[in-house]
Amino acid sequence: MKFDLEDDSPKEECGVIGIFAPNEDVARMTFFGLYALQHRGQEAAGMAVADGQTMSTYKGVGLVSHVFTPAAMADLKGHYAIGHTRYSTTGSSSLRNAQPFMIETIHGPLALAHNGNLINSAELRNELMEQGVGFSSSSDSEVMTLMLARNGEGTWEERIKHAMKKWVGAYSLVILTRDCVYAVRDPWGFRPLCIGLLPSGGHAVASETGALQTLGCEAIRDVKPGEVVSLSNSALKVMQALPPIKPSAMCVFEHIYFARPDQIWDGVNVHHVRQRLGEELAREMCNNSMDVGLMADVVIPVPDSSTPAAIGFSHESGIAYNDGFIKNRYVGRTFIEPTDSLRKRGVALKFNVINENVRDKRVMMIDDSIVRGNTTGPLIKLLRNAGAKEVHVAITCPPIAHPCFMGVDMGKHDNLIAHKRTVDEIREFFGADSLYYLSLDGMMRAVGRQGGFCQACFTGEYPIPVDMSSVKTGFEKVTK
Numbered sequence: 001m002k003f004d005l006e007d008d009s010p011k012e013e014c015g016v017i018g019i020f021a022p023n024e025d026v027a028r029m030t031f032f033g034l035y036a037l038q039h040r041g042q043e044a045a046g047m048a049v050a051d052g053q054t055m056s057t058y059k060g061v062g063l064v065s066h067v068f069t070p071a072a073m074a075d076l077k078g079h080y081a082i083g084h085t086r087y088s089t090t091g092s093s094s095l096r097n098a099q100p101f102m103i104e105t106i107h108g109p110l111a112l113a114h115n116g117n118l119i120n121s122a123e124l125r126n127e128l129m130e131q132g133v134g135f136s137s138s139s140d141s142e143v144m145t146l147m148l149a150r151n152g153e154g155t156w157e158e159r160i161k162h163a164m165k166k167w168v169g170a171y172s173l174v175i176l177t178r179d180c181v182y183a184v185r186d187p188w189g190f191r192p193l194c195i196g197l198l199p200s201g202g203h204a205v206a207s208e209t210g211a212l213q214t215l216g217c218e219a220i221r222d223v224k225p226g227e228v229v230s231l232s233n234s235a236l237k238v239m240q241a242l243p244p245i246k247p248s249a250m251c252v253f254e255h256i257y258f259a260r261p262d263q264i265w266d267g268v269n270v271h272h273v274r275q276r277l278g279e280e281l282a283r284e285m286c287n288n289s290m291d292v293g294l295m296a297d298v299v300i301p302v303p304d305s306s307t308p309a310a311i312g313f314s315h316e317s318g319i320a321y322n323d324g325f326i327k328n329r330y331v332g333r334t335f336i337e338p339t340d341s342l343r344k345r346g347v348a349l350k351f352n353v354i355n356e357n358v359r360d361k362r363v364m365m366i367d368d369s370i371v372r373g374n375t376t377g378p379l380i381k382l383l384r385n386a387g388a389k390e391v392h393v394a395i396t397c398p399p400i401a402h403p404c405f406m407g408v409d410m411g412k413h414d415n416l417i418a419h420k421r422t423v424d425e426i427r428e429f430f431g432a433d434s435l436y437y438l439s440l441d442g443m444m445r446a447v448g449r450q451g452g453f454c455q456a457c458f459t460g461e462y463p464i465p466v467d468m469s470s471v472k473t474g475f476e477k478v479t480k
Protein backbone atom coordinates (compact mmCIF):
# COMPACT_ATOMS: atom_id res chain seq x y z
CA MET A 1 0.00 0.00 0.00
CA LYS A 2 1.11 3.55 -0.72
CA PHE A 3 0.55 6.74 1.22
CA ASP A 4 -0.03 9.76 -0.91
CA LEU A 5 1.55 12.89 0.48
CA GLU A 6 0.86 14.81 -2.70
CA ASP A 7 -0.78 18.19 -2.64
CA ASP A 8 -4.21 19.03 -4.05
CA SER A 9 -3.14 19.24 -7.68
CA PRO A 10 -4.64 17.69 -10.75
CA LYS A 11 -2.47 14.79 -11.84
CA GLU A 12 -1.15 14.35 -15.35
CA GLU A 13 -1.14 10.81 -16.64
CA CYS A 14 2.31 10.86 -18.22
CA GLY A 15 5.15 12.16 -20.31
CA VAL A 16 6.47 10.52 -23.50
CA ILE A 17 9.68 10.69 -25.51
CA GLY A 18 10.90 9.14 -28.78
CA ILE A 19 14.39 9.30 -30.28
CA PHE A 20 16.07 8.30 -33.54
CA ALA A 21 19.80 8.88 -33.17
CA PRO A 22 22.19 6.91 -35.41
CA ASN A 23 25.59 6.13 -33.83
CA GLU A 24 24.52 7.28 -30.36
CA ASP A 25 23.66 5.55 -27.10
CA VAL A 26 19.95 6.08 -27.57
CA ALA A 27 18.94 4.40 -24.28
CA ARG A 28 21.09 6.82 -22.31
CA MET A 29 19.58 9.76 -24.23
CA THR A 30 16.08 8.47 -23.49
CA PHE A 31 16.97 8.19 -19.82
CA PHE A 32 17.96 11.87 -19.65
CA GLY A 33 14.90 12.89 -21.66
CA LEU A 34 12.66 10.99 -19.22
CA TYR A 35 14.51 12.62 -16.35
CA ALA A 36 13.39 16.00 -17.70
CA LEU A 37 9.79 14.71 -17.89
CA GLN A 38 9.73 13.29 -14.35
CA HIS A 39 7.23 15.94 -13.17
CA ARG A 40 4.60 14.46 -15.53
CA GLY A 41 4.52 11.13 -13.71
CA GLN A 42 6.38 9.60 -10.78
CA GLU A 43 4.71 6.22 -10.40
CA ALA A 44 6.46 4.20 -13.12
CA ALA A 45 8.90 4.62 -15.99
CA GLY A 46 9.90 2.54 -19.00
CA MET A 47 11.62 2.49 -22.35
CA ALA A 48 11.82 0.30 -25.45
CA VAL A 49 14.83 0.29 -27.80
CA ALA A 50 15.22 -1.16 -31.32
CA ASP A 51 18.31 -1.70 -33.47
CA GLY A 52 16.72 -2.22 -36.89
CA GLN A 53 16.14 -5.94 -36.23
CA THR A 54 15.20 -6.64 -32.64
CA MET A 55 13.55 -4.73 -29.82
CA SER A 56 13.99 -4.83 -26.05
CA THR A 57 12.15 -3.12 -23.24
CA TYR A 58 12.57 -2.38 -19.55
CA LYS A 59 10.10 -0.78 -17.17
CA GLY A 60 9.55 -0.55 -13.45
CA VAL A 61 7.71 1.18 -10.63
CA GLY A 62 9.26 4.33 -9.19
CA LEU A 63 11.22 7.37 -10.32
CA VAL A 64 13.26 7.32 -13.53
CA SER A 65 16.54 7.26 -11.58
CA HIS A 66 15.35 4.30 -9.49
CA VAL A 67 14.03 2.23 -12.39
CA PHE A 68 17.01 2.57 -14.74
CA THR A 69 20.14 1.22 -13.10
CA PRO A 70 23.27 0.67 -15.24
CA ALA A 71 22.51 -3.07 -15.18
CA ALA A 72 18.92 -2.49 -16.36
CA MET A 73 20.15 -0.42 -19.29
CA ALA A 74 22.98 -2.71 -20.35
CA ASP A 75 20.81 -4.67 -22.81
CA LEU A 76 18.98 -1.67 -24.28
CA LYS A 77 20.96 -1.23 -27.51
CA GLY A 78 19.93 0.43 -30.76
CA HIS A 79 19.26 3.69 -32.61
CA TYR A 80 15.53 3.94 -32.03
CA ALA A 81 13.84 4.35 -28.65
CA ILE A 82 10.65 5.44 -26.94
CA GLY A 83 10.14 6.16 -23.23
CA HIS A 84 7.38 6.93 -20.77
CA THR A 85 6.85 8.31 -17.27
CA ARG A 86 3.55 7.40 -15.68
CA TYR A 87 1.25 8.82 -13.08
CA SER A 88 -1.55 6.56 -11.89
CA THR A 89 -3.79 6.31 -8.87
CA THR A 90 -3.14 2.65 -8.18
CA GLY A 91 -0.63 0.59 -6.28
CA SER A 92 -0.87 -3.07 -7.18
CA SER A 93 -1.48 -2.64 -10.89
CA SER A 94 1.29 -0.10 -11.38
CA LEU A 95 3.73 -2.42 -13.12
CA ARG A 96 1.00 -4.07 -15.18
CA ASN A 97 -0.01 -0.67 -16.54
CA ALA A 98 3.53 0.71 -16.91
CA GLN A 99 4.53 1.62 -20.45
CA PRO A 100 5.71 1.21 -23.18
CA PHE A 101 3.54 -1.77 -24.09
CA MET A 102 5.57 -4.09 -26.30
CA ILE A 103 4.23 -7.02 -28.33
CA GLU A 104 5.34 -9.22 -31.22
CA THR A 105 3.11 -8.82 -34.28
CA ILE A 106 2.97 -10.41 -37.70
CA HIS A 107 4.59 -7.19 -38.96
CA GLY A 108 7.46 -7.31 -36.42
CA PRO A 109 7.88 -6.02 -32.86
CA LEU A 110 5.78 -3.05 -31.79
CA ALA A 111 5.88 -0.80 -28.72
CA LEU A 112 3.67 2.15 -27.78
CA ALA A 113 3.65 4.83 -25.08
CA HIS A 114 0.68 7.14 -24.58
CA ASN A 115 -0.19 10.43 -22.91
CA GLY A 116 -3.94 11.03 -22.74
CA ASN A 117 -7.14 9.04 -22.40
CA LEU A 118 -9.43 7.47 -24.99
CA ILE A 119 -13.07 8.26 -24.23
CA ASN A 120 -14.29 5.23 -26.19
CA SER A 121 -11.74 2.74 -24.82
CA ALA A 122 -14.37 0.53 -23.09
CA GLU A 123 -16.19 0.11 -26.38
CA LEU A 124 -12.98 -0.63 -28.31
CA ARG A 125 -11.84 -3.09 -25.63
CA ASN A 126 -15.17 -4.95 -25.80
CA GLU A 127 -14.93 -5.17 -29.58
CA LEU A 128 -11.48 -6.74 -29.29
CA MET A 129 -12.56 -9.13 -26.54
CA GLU A 130 -15.49 -10.30 -28.65
CA GLN A 131 -12.92 -11.16 -31.31
CA GLY A 132 -11.07 -13.32 -28.78
CA VAL A 133 -8.30 -10.87 -27.88
CA GLY A 134 -7.08 -10.99 -24.26
CA PHE A 135 -5.53 -8.19 -22.23
CA SER A 136 -2.76 -8.12 -19.65
CA SER A 137 -3.67 -4.69 -18.24
CA SER A 138 -6.60 -2.31 -17.86
CA SER A 139 -4.92 0.47 -19.82
CA ASP A 140 -6.35 2.06 -22.97
CA SER A 141 -2.79 2.17 -24.27
CA GLU A 142 -2.81 -1.62 -24.53
CA VAL A 143 -6.07 -1.37 -26.48
CA MET A 144 -4.32 0.99 -28.92
CA THR A 145 -1.28 -1.31 -29.23
CA LEU A 146 -3.43 -4.36 -29.99
CA MET A 147 -5.54 -2.45 -32.51
CA LEU A 148 -2.38 -1.48 -34.39
CA ALA A 149 -1.15 -5.08 -34.34
CA ARG A 150 -4.42 -6.37 -35.79
CA ASN A 151 -4.73 -3.86 -38.61
CA GLY A 152 -4.16 -5.62 -41.93
CA GLU A 153 -1.77 -5.06 -44.78
CA GLY A 154 0.04 -1.88 -45.70
CA THR A 155 2.70 0.23 -44.03
CA TRP A 156 2.81 1.13 -40.32
CA GLU A 157 1.75 4.69 -41.28
CA GLU A 158 -1.34 3.27 -42.96
CA ARG A 159 -2.11 1.03 -40.00
CA ILE A 160 -1.74 4.00 -37.61
CA LYS A 161 -3.97 6.17 -39.79
CA HIS A 162 -6.59 3.42 -39.93
CA ALA A 163 -6.61 3.06 -36.12
CA MET A 164 -6.75 6.84 -35.57
CA LYS A 165 -10.13 6.91 -37.30
CA LYS A 166 -11.50 4.79 -34.42
CA TRP A 167 -9.75 6.53 -31.50
CA VAL A 168 -11.87 9.19 -29.79
CA GLY A 169 -10.15 11.29 -27.14
CA ALA A 170 -6.74 12.55 -26.16
CA TYR A 171 -3.62 10.83 -27.44
CA SER A 172 -0.09 12.04 -27.88
CA LEU A 173 1.76 8.86 -28.77
CA VAL A 174 5.21 7.57 -29.50
CA ILE A 175 5.27 4.26 -31.37
CA LEU A 176 8.34 2.12 -31.98
CA THR A 177 8.80 -0.51 -34.68
CA ARG A 178 12.07 -2.31 -35.37
CA ASP A 179 13.31 0.51 -37.62
CA CYS A 180 11.24 3.63 -36.98
CA VAL A 181 9.82 5.92 -34.26
CA TYR A 182 6.41 7.47 -34.98
CA ALA A 183 5.00 10.55 -33.22
CA VAL A 184 1.21 10.79 -33.31
CA ARG A 185 -1.13 13.50 -32.02
CA ASP A 186 -4.92 13.37 -31.89
CA PRO A 187 -6.84 15.73 -34.22
CA TRP A 188 -8.07 17.86 -31.28
CA GLY A 189 -4.49 18.47 -30.08
CA PHE A 190 -5.33 17.92 -26.40
CA ARG A 191 -1.87 17.11 -25.09
CA PRO A 192 1.42 18.60 -26.26
CA LEU A 193 3.98 16.81 -28.40
CA CYS A 194 6.98 18.56 -29.91
CA ILE A 195 9.80 17.53 -32.15
CA GLY A 196 13.39 18.71 -32.50
CA LEU A 197 16.58 18.18 -34.47
CA LEU A 198 19.42 16.53 -32.54
CA PRO A 199 22.98 17.89 -32.96
CA SER A 200 24.00 14.51 -34.48
CA GLY A 201 21.37 14.81 -37.23
CA GLY A 202 18.73 12.50 -35.74
CA HIS A 203 15.43 13.65 -34.24
CA ALA A 204 13.67 13.50 -30.89
CA VAL A 205 10.03 13.99 -29.94
CA ALA A 206 8.76 14.67 -26.42
CA SER A 207 5.82 15.92 -24.36
CA GLU A 208 7.73 19.09 -23.53
CA THR A 209 10.37 21.26 -25.19
CA GLY A 210 12.42 21.20 -21.95
CA ALA A 211 13.21 17.50 -22.54
CA LEU A 212 14.31 18.29 -26.11
CA GLN A 213 16.52 21.13 -24.91
CA THR A 214 18.12 18.74 -22.41
CA LEU A 215 19.15 16.61 -25.40
CA GLY A 216 20.56 19.64 -27.25
CA CYS A 217 17.77 19.81 -29.85
CA GLU A 218 17.29 22.79 -32.12
CA ALA A 219 14.60 23.83 -34.58
CA ILE A 220 11.83 22.59 -32.35
CA ARG A 221 8.24 22.54 -33.60
CA ASP A 222 4.94 21.05 -32.41
CA VAL A 223 3.62 17.83 -33.89
CA LYS A 224 0.39 19.23 -35.30
CA PRO A 225 -3.05 17.84 -34.44
CA GLY A 226 -3.84 14.81 -36.62
CA GLU A 227 -0.22 14.35 -37.78
CA VAL A 228 1.89 11.19 -37.90
CA VAL A 229 5.61 12.02 -38.05
CA SER A 230 8.15 9.28 -38.87
CA LEU A 231 11.65 9.47 -37.38
CA SER A 232 13.90 7.03 -39.24
CA ASN A 233 16.06 9.15 -41.41
CA SER A 234 17.86 12.47 -41.39
CA ALA A 235 14.69 13.95 -42.95
CA LEU A 236 11.37 13.81 -41.11
CA LYS A 237 8.44 12.21 -42.93
CA VAL A 238 5.18 13.96 -42.11
CA MET A 239 1.69 12.64 -42.88
CA GLN A 240 -1.53 14.52 -42.07
CA ALA A 241 -3.41 11.33 -41.16
CA LEU A 242 -6.62 13.05 -40.03
CA PRO A 243 -7.75 16.62 -40.69
CA PRO A 244 -7.21 18.79 -37.59
CA ILE A 245 -10.46 19.52 -35.75
CA LYS A 246 -11.31 23.23 -35.63
CA PRO A 247 -11.26 24.80 -33.17
CA SER A 248 -8.53 22.75 -31.53
CA ALA A 249 -8.89 21.69 -27.87
CA MET A 250 -5.44 22.08 -26.31
CA CYS A 251 -5.55 21.44 -22.55
CA VAL A 252 -5.35 24.85 -20.88
CA PHE A 253 -4.16 23.16 -17.68
CA GLU A 254 -0.77 22.62 -19.28
CA HIS A 255 -0.31 26.38 -18.90
CA ILE A 256 -1.88 26.63 -15.44
CA TYR A 257 -0.10 23.75 -13.73
CA PHE A 258 1.30 20.72 -15.57
CA ALA A 259 4.04 21.91 -17.84
CA ARG A 260 7.45 22.90 -16.60
CA PRO A 261 7.83 26.70 -16.85
CA ASP A 262 10.46 26.35 -19.61
CA GLN A 263 7.92 24.64 -21.89
CA ILE A 264 7.06 26.47 -25.10
CA TRP A 265 3.77 25.23 -26.42
CA ASP A 266 2.16 26.48 -29.59
CA GLY A 267 4.78 29.26 -29.55
CA VAL A 268 3.85 30.44 -26.03
CA ASN A 269 6.19 30.27 -23.01
CA VAL A 270 4.53 28.77 -19.94
CA HIS A 271 6.50 30.86 -17.42
CA HIS A 272 5.32 34.08 -19.09
CA VAL A 273 1.72 32.85 -19.12
CA ARG A 274 1.92 32.15 -15.37
CA GLN A 275 3.30 35.62 -14.64
CA ARG A 276 0.47 37.15 -16.68
CA LEU A 277 -2.05 34.99 -14.77
CA GLY A 278 -0.87 36.70 -11.56
CA GLU A 279 -1.07 40.15 -13.18
CA GLU A 280 -4.59 39.47 -14.49
CA LEU A 281 -5.64 38.26 -11.06
CA ALA A 282 -4.53 41.51 -9.37
CA ARG A 283 -6.14 43.65 -12.10
CA GLU A 284 -9.40 41.76 -11.98
CA MET A 285 -9.63 41.97 -8.18
CA CYS A 286 -9.17 45.77 -8.43
CA ASN A 287 -11.88 45.95 -11.11
CA ASN A 288 -14.15 44.06 -8.71
CA SER A 289 -13.86 46.81 -6.11
CA MET A 290 -11.23 45.06 -4.01
CA ASP A 291 -8.54 47.45 -2.83
CA VAL A 292 -5.84 44.91 -3.61
CA GLY A 293 -2.85 47.15 -2.93
CA LEU A 294 -4.10 47.82 0.62
CA MET A 295 -5.56 44.46 1.62
CA ALA A 296 -2.27 42.56 2.20
CA ASP A 297 1.32 43.18 3.32
CA VAL A 298 2.94 40.27 1.53
CA VAL A 299 2.25 38.02 -1.50
CA ILE A 300 3.38 34.42 -1.11
CA PRO A 301 3.06 31.52 -3.59
CA VAL A 302 2.14 27.93 -2.86
CA PRO A 303 5.32 26.48 -4.37
CA ASP A 304 6.38 25.60 -7.00
CA SER A 305 4.02 26.15 -9.89
CA SER A 306 2.43 29.30 -8.38
CA THR A 307 5.69 31.20 -8.00
CA PRO A 308 5.64 33.04 -11.38
CA ALA A 309 1.98 34.03 -10.78
CA ALA A 310 2.80 35.42 -7.33
CA ILE A 311 5.62 37.48 -8.88
CA GLY A 312 3.17 38.82 -11.49
CA PHE A 313 0.59 39.58 -8.79
CA SER A 314 3.21 41.45 -6.78
CA HIS A 315 4.29 43.57 -9.81
CA GLU A 316 0.73 44.51 -10.64
CA SER A 317 -0.53 45.13 -7.09
CA GLY A 318 2.59 46.72 -5.61
CA ILE A 319 2.46 44.30 -2.64
CA ALA A 320 5.88 42.91 -1.72
CA TYR A 321 6.63 39.33 -2.78
CA ASN A 322 8.24 36.89 -0.38
CA ASP A 323 8.55 33.15 0.16
CA GLY A 324 6.23 31.89 2.87
CA PHE A 325 6.30 28.12 2.38
CA ILE A 326 9.23 25.79 1.91
CA LYS A 327 8.15 22.62 0.16
CA ASN A 328 9.93 19.32 0.57
CA ARG A 329 10.32 18.50 -3.12
CA TYR A 330 11.15 14.88 -2.39
CA VAL A 331 7.95 14.02 -0.55
CA GLY A 332 5.44 12.38 -2.84
CA ARG A 333 4.22 8.87 -2.51
CA THR A 334 5.86 6.67 0.06
CA PHE A 335 5.61 3.03 1.04
CA ILE A 336 6.37 3.94 4.65
CA GLU A 337 3.21 4.57 6.62
CA PRO A 338 3.40 7.75 8.72
CA THR A 339 2.80 7.31 12.46
CA ASP A 340 -0.60 8.50 13.71
CA SER A 341 0.92 11.67 15.12
CA LEU A 342 2.72 12.41 11.84
CA ARG A 343 -0.38 11.63 9.79
CA LYS A 344 -2.27 14.27 11.79
CA ARG A 345 0.31 16.81 10.62
CA GLY A 346 -1.14 16.39 7.07
CA VAL A 347 0.29 18.99 4.68
CA ALA A 348 2.82 20.01 7.35
CA LEU A 349 4.72 16.88 6.34
CA LYS A 350 5.28 18.56 3.01
CA PHE A 351 5.26 22.31 3.74
CA ASN A 352 7.07 24.33 6.41
CA VAL A 353 6.32 28.02 6.97
CA ILE A 354 9.02 30.70 7.22
CA ASN A 355 7.45 32.24 10.33
CA GLU A 356 9.37 35.53 10.16
CA ASN A 357 7.96 36.25 6.68
CA VAL A 358 4.31 36.01 7.68
CA ARG A 359 4.15 36.86 11.40
CA ASP A 360 1.85 39.83 12.12
CA LYS A 361 1.25 40.23 8.39
CA ARG A 362 -1.81 40.17 6.17
CA VAL A 363 -0.94 37.47 3.64
CA MET A 364 -2.12 37.11 0.02
CA MET A 365 -1.60 33.42 -0.79
CA ILE A 366 -1.48 32.65 -4.53
CA ASP A 367 -2.24 29.13 -5.76
CA ASP A 368 -2.65 27.79 -9.30
CA SER A 369 -5.80 25.72 -8.74
CA ILE A 370 -8.04 24.02 -6.20
CA VAL A 371 -9.30 20.56 -7.08
CA ARG A 372 -10.56 18.52 -4.12
CA GLY A 373 -9.87 21.29 -1.61
CA ASN A 374 -7.98 19.16 0.89
CA THR A 375 -4.85 21.33 1.03
CA THR A 376 -5.94 24.98 1.01
CA GLY A 377 -7.56 24.96 4.48
CA PRO A 378 -4.55 23.27 6.16
CA LEU A 379 -2.15 25.71 4.43
CA ILE A 380 -4.19 28.65 5.75
CA LYS A 381 -4.03 27.11 9.20
CA LEU A 382 -0.24 26.76 8.96
CA LEU A 383 0.00 30.48 8.13
CA ARG A 384 -2.28 31.47 11.01
CA ASN A 385 -0.31 29.26 13.41
CA ALA A 386 2.82 31.08 12.24
CA GLY A 387 1.23 34.38 13.27
CA ALA A 388 -0.38 35.68 10.05
CA LYS A 389 -3.06 38.29 10.93
CA GLU A 390 -5.18 37.69 7.83
CA VAL A 391 -4.99 35.12 5.02
CA HIS A 392 -6.47 36.00 1.62
CA VAL A 393 -6.42 33.40 -1.15
CA ALA A 394 -6.28 34.13 -4.90
CA ILE A 395 -6.40 31.34 -7.52
CA THR A 396 -5.04 31.68 -11.07
CA CYS A 397 -7.93 29.83 -12.75
CA PRO A 398 -11.73 29.60 -12.34
CA PRO A 399 -13.38 27.05 -10.00
CA ILE A 400 -12.91 23.45 -11.21
CA ALA A 401 -16.43 22.06 -11.16
CA HIS A 402 -16.28 19.23 -13.73
CA PRO A 403 -14.11 16.12 -14.15
CA CYS A 404 -11.67 15.60 -16.99
CA PHE A 405 -12.14 12.68 -19.39
CA MET A 406 -9.07 13.48 -21.46
CA GLY A 407 -6.33 12.07 -19.24
CA VAL A 408 -6.12 14.29 -16.16
CA ASP A 409 -7.02 12.92 -12.76
CA MET A 410 -9.36 15.37 -11.05
CA GLY A 411 -11.72 12.81 -9.57
CA LYS A 412 -15.46 12.74 -10.17
CA HIS A 413 -18.02 15.53 -9.71
CA ASP A 414 -18.50 14.73 -6.03
CA ASN A 415 -14.75 14.94 -5.34
CA LEU A 416 -14.52 18.52 -6.63
CA ILE A 417 -14.98 21.16 -3.97
CA ALA A 418 -16.34 23.68 -6.46
CA HIS A 419 -19.05 21.35 -7.70
CA LYS A 420 -22.36 22.69 -6.33
CA ARG A 421 -20.68 25.08 -3.85
CA THR A 422 -20.51 28.86 -4.07
CA VAL A 423 -17.20 30.69 -3.73
CA ASP A 424 -18.33 32.01 -0.36
CA GLU A 425 -19.18 28.51 0.89
CA ILE A 426 -15.71 27.35 -0.18
CA ARG A 427 -14.07 30.36 1.51
CA GLU A 428 -15.90 29.59 4.73
CA PHE A 429 -14.92 25.91 4.53
CA PHE A 430 -11.24 26.89 4.18
CA GLY A 431 -11.39 29.58 6.87
CA ALA A 432 -9.91 32.23 4.53
CA ASP A 433 -10.49 35.96 5.03
CA SER A 434 -11.23 36.23 1.30
CA LEU A 435 -11.13 33.92 -1.72
CA TYR A 436 -10.93 35.04 -5.33
CA TYR A 437 -10.80 32.89 -8.50
CA LEU A 438 -9.58 34.34 -11.82
CA SER A 439 -12.34 34.50 -14.45
CA LEU A 440 -12.31 32.43 -17.64
CA ASP A 441 -11.76 35.58 -19.72
CA GLY A 442 -8.90 36.70 -17.47
CA MET A 443 -7.27 33.26 -17.72
CA MET A 444 -7.49 33.25 -21.52
CA ARG A 445 -6.14 36.83 -21.74
CA ALA A 446 -3.09 35.60 -19.82
CA VAL A 447 -2.72 32.59 -22.14
CA GLY A 448 -2.80 35.07 -25.02
CA ARG A 449 -5.37 33.21 -27.12
CA GLN A 450 -9.13 33.35 -26.86
CA GLY A 451 -9.94 30.09 -28.69
CA GLY A 452 -8.49 26.68 -29.42
CA PHE A 453 -8.29 25.44 -25.81
CA CYS A 454 -10.27 22.86 -23.86
CA GLN A 455 -11.78 24.49 -20.74
CA ALA A 456 -14.24 21.71 -19.90
CA CYS A 457 -13.22 21.28 -16.25
CA PHE A 458 -14.35 24.89 -15.68
CA THR A 459 -17.33 25.11 -18.02
CA GLY A 460 -18.60 21.52 -18.37
CA GLU A 461 -18.59 22.06 -22.15
CA TYR A 462 -16.57 19.12 -23.43
CA PRO A 463 -14.94 19.38 -26.88
CA ILE A 464 -16.13 15.81 -27.51
CA PRO A 465 -19.67 14.88 -26.43
CA VAL A 466 -19.39 12.82 -23.24
CA ASP A 467 -22.00 10.36 -21.97
CA MET A 468 -21.47 10.77 -18.21
CA SER A 469 -23.25 7.52 -17.38
CA SER A 470 -21.00 5.30 -19.46
CA VAL A 471 -17.63 7.01 -19.52
CA LYS A 472 -14.96 6.69 -16.90
CA THR A 473 -12.48 9.42 -16.17
CA GLY A 474 -9.69 7.10 -17.21
CA PHE A 475 -8.39 6.65 -13.67
CA GLU A 476 -10.84 4.53 -11.71
CA LYS A 477 -10.60 1.86 -14.40
CA VAL A 478 -6.96 1.07 -13.55
CA THR A 479 -7.96 -0.04 -10.05
CA LYS A 480 -9.67 -3.21 -11.32
Ligand code: SF4
Pocket: 190, 250, 251, 252, 253, 254, 403, 404, 405, 406, 407, 408, 454, 455, 456, 457, 458
Ligand atom coordinates in the same frame (compact mmCIF):
# COMPACT_ATOMS: atom_id res chain seq x y z
S1 SF4 B 1 -11.04 19.09 -18.98
FE1 SF4 B 1 -9.50 20.50 -18.07
S2 SF4 B 1 -7.75 19.18 -17.58
FE2 SF4 B 1 -9.05 18.01 -18.99
S3 SF4 B 1 -8.21 18.42 -21.05
FE3 SF4 B 1 -9.84 19.93 -20.68
S4 SF4 B 1 -8.76 21.71 -19.79
FE4 SF4 B 1 -7.39 19.94 -19.64
